[in-house]
Amino acid sequence: MTETDSIAYDVVVLGAGPVGENIADRTRAAGLSTAVVESELVGGECSYWACMPSKALLRPGLAQADARRLPGLAQAVQGPLDAAAVLARRNGFTGNWNDDGQIQWLDGIGVDFYRGHGRLAGPKKVEVTGSDGERHVLTAGHAVAVSTGSRAVLPDLPGLADIKPWTSREATSAQTVPGRLIVIGGGVVATEMATAWHALGSKVTLLVRGKGLLNRMEPFAGEMVAAALTEAGVDVRTGTSVTSVTRENGTIVAVTDNGDRIEADEILFATGRAPRTDDIGLDTIGLEPGSWLEVDDSLRVTGSDWLYAVGDVNHRALLTHQGKYQARIAGAAIAARASGVSLLDSDPWSAHAATADHSAVPQVVFTDPEAAAVGLSLAEAEQAGHRVRAVDYDLGSVAGASLYGDDYRGRARMVVDLEREILLGVTFVGPGVGELIHSATIAVAGQVPISRLWHAVPSYPTISEVWLRLLESYRDN
Template sequence: MATEHTTHQTDAMTETRSTQPESTAYDVVVLGAGPVGENVADRTRAAGLTTAVVESEVVGGECSYWACMPSKALLRPVLARADARRLPGLSESVQGPLDAAAVLARRNSFTSGWKDDGQIQWLEGTGADLYRGHGRLTGPRTVTVTDADGAGRVLTARHAVAVCTGSGARLPELPGLADVRPWTSREATSAQTVPGRLIVVGGGVVATEMACAWQALGSSVTVLVRGKSLLNRMEPFAGELVAEALTEAGAQIRTGTSVHSVTRENGTVLVVTDGGERIEADEILFATGRIPRTADIGLETIGLEPGSWLSVDDSLQVTGHDWLYAVGDVNHRALLTHQGKYQARIAGAAIVTRAANGPVQAEDWGAHAATADHAAVPQVVFTDPEAASVGLSLAEAERAGHRVRAVDVDLSSVAGASLYGDGYTGHARMIVDLEDETIRGLTLVGPGVGELVHAATIAVTAQVPIARLWHAVPSYPTISEVWLRLLEAYRDA
């Protein structure tokens, strides 16, 4: 009897061991294979650290499939046609509607049909190991991955876990909203047909870009803005000029307006505003902010709040956890792909240095400090006209206690602007710190200004003195000559 009992006990122990998830140790585990996670993995692998990357959807993330790339593919024909319509001799040839089917087909090609084979090939080329499935923290330095079949695998990190899971669309709490099947940024950039009527709720970047794109593709667009203006995080003239152009293109913009209720019946969306107005449409897009994708990644197992933004220092290390990094949107510092990739380079370098017990350079503008998140964040809004900015607006600089002067120039006065055609409308504002006469920020609105913002980013980041900028000669005749006009306006004020 004793022998039989021992045999059964041994069999039970063997069965228990066989059902335990397989465990693999790495130097670094990255949660999320968007551009941010890819860049963290690239940096750690380049330094020789073994790295695992976990992805539950598609490698390449939001930017590649539902944000930067497809949205700009939709917008590029819109902006090209707008430029052409300003040019005598060409404008007569482009008065007809856009070929929406061709635009959407080209957009589809930018996402590779929402397949990630090429992205997987690139990631695997770095030497990182890709794990498909849902990754959750299950304790310090430990991630459990559950694949589509329910099988689990435990990944442990000797040095670091990097959370790069990004953000998702935030929807308002309206009764029955799920039944309406609203668009978010994902549907707005991946839709395969043009809605006859589209309501856009919001006044930020996604709202203005998608209003611009779908209006040009044939939708009748109504924009509902809770605040007083579009693009309210930029200088006031940015939203004003974009609103004027959208209105001229046929869109209706209602500021100071909120959605009281929304329903869908027989395919038609009905919105009732807080003022009692009833607006019908075929689709409704809510572009009302972002939430972190941290609700189901196991934060509670390490004492953090599920669904929260993650607080980090300038090396992107999560407060109170010397092995955990939060990179990109999840830390809420700057919800932009290029800024997230910048953070990834910083975080990757910090992880590598700490793994080697090397000196961490976390002082401002050091190798392991994402200082630009505070001082020099560039952004381009790809509407017609484009809006581009870097650094602080006048209001932000004043709130921060800086003694500054705003210098304004009408972009149409620049010789290069005239080459863009008749009726060029644009504006530039430079924010000068009067203590050291460096530039704190620059905002430009007008056709083609998106390609100017990097020069401003360099000036702000490098804290180039105004006296030195006089020796940076802009090429004639280009729009970049606005720099000379701004310097002259500052001198002559």
């Protein structure tokens, strides 16, 4: 093993996914010398095993489903998808799992990159060990930012490791279509991958331990997605747990708690995430290895004046777009403190406070139908003690929805705070609603009064006209 002299930077970033890249971009733009450490691919989970490849897998099937709802076009798209072409295009989205372009981008903005395993080695110090054994010691004058993300969690089932199950990584990077696929879970990864692989030709069985799908959204979202998956041919079984999994002569056999025996070629466990903090030296600064890191609204770790935890590792919102939002906040806070500002702007809507992570987190689930939500559900709002009213509307009754097909099925809900007459949450379910959610995010994050929303006129004929119908329903009932 060789060792270089200690190298000084203003900021050291552990993890080069979208979050780490954005922290580096903001601190470097502020004139701070910055180094980024990554043991895998620059671009992280989102670029290679999550957001981008999963959406590349999903889009052809969703486009085909949209086309089949349109008379005159439906007859032209009745054949199966060209799975090889879809997988090849997906590979292109990941750059064939090559990060040369991402490294060039870091170099272009003046950030030094270290490939290797990075560990904290006491306050403001990071040790990097490369695959060749070369060791670097980096010191941070102002801040170390941990943005190492999260990993998939597998259940404690005997022999599970021996059958080599899929996690989200294998599900988004597989190079062949399994004839039969079991998906375990009822969340975003489970529903999206069931949608994608079914469209590509797999016979999919979806096993859900709970009562329904997408339990962090309004109940009707999961109900509508489950109904559509079932109608499409996915075998959806709720209230079902797997008690054992084996591989017999190449075939996976899963046994459920009610004694059912299900055979498949592959099995995907989409059963939760854990922070990638187990081997990054947290013990050297008095923190628990493998733990989520608690932070304030400037993303600084509780009890520290130099350590930041940004993205999945702080467990505030495990979403790429929220992690990038946090990165912009953290970068601004680090730069402000480095310039001598000891007390940051107390305004919760300042550039130094991650306010939206408390009240206006948006998410889109790219199933068919899509499900999109921002803010609080009705149950969450009531549990938080707000006096609220839910206003629902059938999206299929909006004029613009008919342009998507003759049998458009969807639903919209806004949760109104009756004291302040602002929106606490909005949920849409239906084809194409992912493009609606940003308008809802602006309304929720900006706390736009309903009296002002009346004057935001939706274009006709678009499904955005649902805003008018929701407001009319609130006024008239």
